[in-house]
């Protein structure tokens with residue numbers, strides 16, 4: 154029954170020239186172009202914080218808002234299509250739904266870009282109430298348009314999660330089976346003995362927490378739209394601050410869990426070793442499912458009025474959420490690589506390097522999430538330092554690795570690719586180090602004009618960003634070249 | 647879900663929902679605190695959703711149109727718009743309107759569950775997840791003014 | 796450059812050490828692919844190692860959590876005796892300045908009551924050497940209470956530590972801390 158339906162859907166989609174691979178490719182290309190552009194915006198911001206370029210503060214903050222919001226939405230898009238590509242091996246998912254999700258996110262991005270570039274909307278990507286309304290240097294329409302943009306991104310992600318969730322219950326019978334809890338609870342075992350593989354377990358966690366996150370985001374945006382429409386709309390600043398970080402933190406954090414799903418699927422191709430489900434995976438992903446949505450209070454440690462139990466619970470949840478990642482996913486990946494007949498390609502190098510970025514950024518995050526340390530790290534450059542380590546140096550590397558895998562890579566990288574890769578990594582490492590240095594020196598984040606030694610470090614950082622971008626250009630060209638020469642038969646490591 | 651075993655539970659749910667719809671307005675029981683009021687409405691969204699899901703499950707269906715997913719999301723947003731407290735304060739003064747609002751929640755809930763379940767067998771749970779989250783978060787302060795310095 | 800001292804030094808050393816260990820482990824694992832072996836041969840030892848690692852890491856986290864319970868900067872965690880002689884100072888933040896005294900004593904505990912007239916701001920205290928020594932958020936409609944004792948006199952800087960609009964990076968001012976009279 155389902156197979157027949159699937160065929161029918163496939164038929165429609167193919168009719169329109171939209172094979173699943175094609176839609177994934179479209180999402181990938183749009184996303185990579187966007188990231189490339191936004192990375193240049195990041196470089197411009199660094200140059201402006203240094204002595205190399207002058208920007209008016211309102212321009213700087215507008216670019217900051219564009220970079221932050223755009224990057225988060227784009228990595229949601231990119232990791233989403235990458236995971237979807239592999240999930241199709243296990244679930245029947247609909248290509249129209251993916252197309253809709255991609256389109257909604259792209260429209261959301263465009264709306265946000267117009268709000269920022271034309272309207273000058275500039276309260277930072279977290280648009281923390283009441284900032285969008287008080288002392289604004291931009292017109293009201295820009296505020297409204299931006300919120301609608303956020304809503305669109307949310308709708309895109311929600312529909313993506315809903316289809317995956319539906320696919321999981323259809324295939325495995327229930328969400329508990331999607332988490333592979335049948336390995337622990339005999340009553341759940343299926344007659345056919347089918348158990349969800351790790352990449353599906355990850356999808357289950359992401360789909361559930363994703364739906365919760367988008368629900369929170371919708372409440373947030375509706376409250377802000379209410380305030381936008383009527384200045385009397387009552388909003389409690391502490392409540393909305395919690396909601397803002399619940400949404401912002403969790404959606405950014407989830408991209409890592411989506412990436413984990415990609416890693417589970419792709420690493421076995423390179424290491425030529427299988428990645429099987431067992432009890433440990435069920436336990437650890439259930440732990441993530443429960444505790445990831447409770448980590449947001451670590452953004453509010455410096456709000457001393459926040460309820461003490463929330464502060465401590467937030468710290469504990471952040472700690473607990475780090476256990477599955479380090480003990481299961483990253484450890485498991487390293488074990489898979491250890492003494493394997495690894496095929497070192499651009500793809501596999503990016504994946505292993507991305508795991509490294511995830512760990513280092515995670516360590517920095519854990520330090521920041523420790524309350525007595527937070528009071529000297531909060532809102533310093535330490536914060537962008539650590540999240541760039543696992544977003545730029547982690548999630549983005551997974552995306553590049555996926556792109557390379559998707560394009561098809563049969564041979565080991567040549568001299569051009571190797572050089573590009575090295576330039577990219579050197580630029581990345583240097584850029585991140587200057588960020589950490591600024592953080593430990595107490596330079597605040599989100600400042601158009603920083604106190605010393607901010608500008609000095611920003612000058613150095615700009616140099617590294619140039620190197621990074623040159624390397625990135627090379628890596629992307631190489632990937633594009635390979636995609637042209639193996640059109641339609643990717644996936645071969 | 648629509649097995650014979652579940653019928654008593656569904657009956658109980660209907661009774662509870664009916665009470666929730668009718669009693670506060672009819673008896674003129676004063677406005678509950680805002681957070682509780684949100685929860686009460688979320689309960690109607692939830693209960694309606696369970697009924698909608700049960701209705702679809704009466705007869706096994708195939709995989710539905712993707713538009714059902716879209717409908718699920720829109721209904722979720724619609725439920726939330728009905729929860730804007732500005733609306734409560736206008737409506738609560740008139741028992742009939744208040745009752746109608748409660749009926750509205752149950753109806754949105756019903757169609758939300760129906761739409762989610764129509765998309766694919768068992769996917770109605772997505773609606774319940776959304777509604778539980780909505781209830782929990784609105785109850786913590788959606789539309790509530792700050793407590794003051 | 797700002798001197799690296801206090802908590803910042805501890806944090807930096809910890810992070811550098813963790814990073815070095817992690818890079819070392821990755822390097823070792825990557826090198827190991829030069830002499831491949833069957834998965835069955837390595838996975839048993841791997842699972843044993845994973846178990847020890849889980850125990851070690853879990854214990855570390857519990858220890859860290861327990862240790863931090865005693866050192867959180869919140870008012871409720873301060874011993875009652877330490878709170879009593881505090882000098883109360885109100886800080887009101889607004890776009891883009893703070894209204895607060897420009898001189899305060901060293902060596903005396905101060906109870907900062909921090910709030911905001913408009914948007915969210917931060918209240919960060921930088922030592923005369925430029926080291927960030929304490930901070931708290933300034934939020935509209937709420938008052939955050941922070942206890943702090945200036946350990947030495949000098950010219951401190953108060954700096955906004957929450958993005959608050961177009962003038963955010965100009966939102967800083969100096970604070971003169973004078974020697975305590977009786978000296979505590």
Ligand code: HEM
Nearest residue numbers: 192195196198199221224228277278537544545598599600
């Ligand atoms: C070459 C690449 C990149 C460069 C040069 C760059 C640069 C920057 C700079 C200079 C800032 C402002 C830091 C501050 O002073 O507060 C920033 C903020 C930010 N970046 Fe990046 N970035 C890059 C890549 C990325 C990537 C890949 C992501 C996410 C996937 C990302 C996400 C963000 C976010 C969320 C913010 C915070 C925005 C805000 O504070 O509102 N960046 N980036």
Ligand SMILES: [Cu+2]
Nearest residue numbers: 683686744748
């Ligand atoms: Cu009501």
Ligand SMILES: [Cu+2]
Nearest residue numbers: 955957959963
């Ligand atoms: Cu500020």
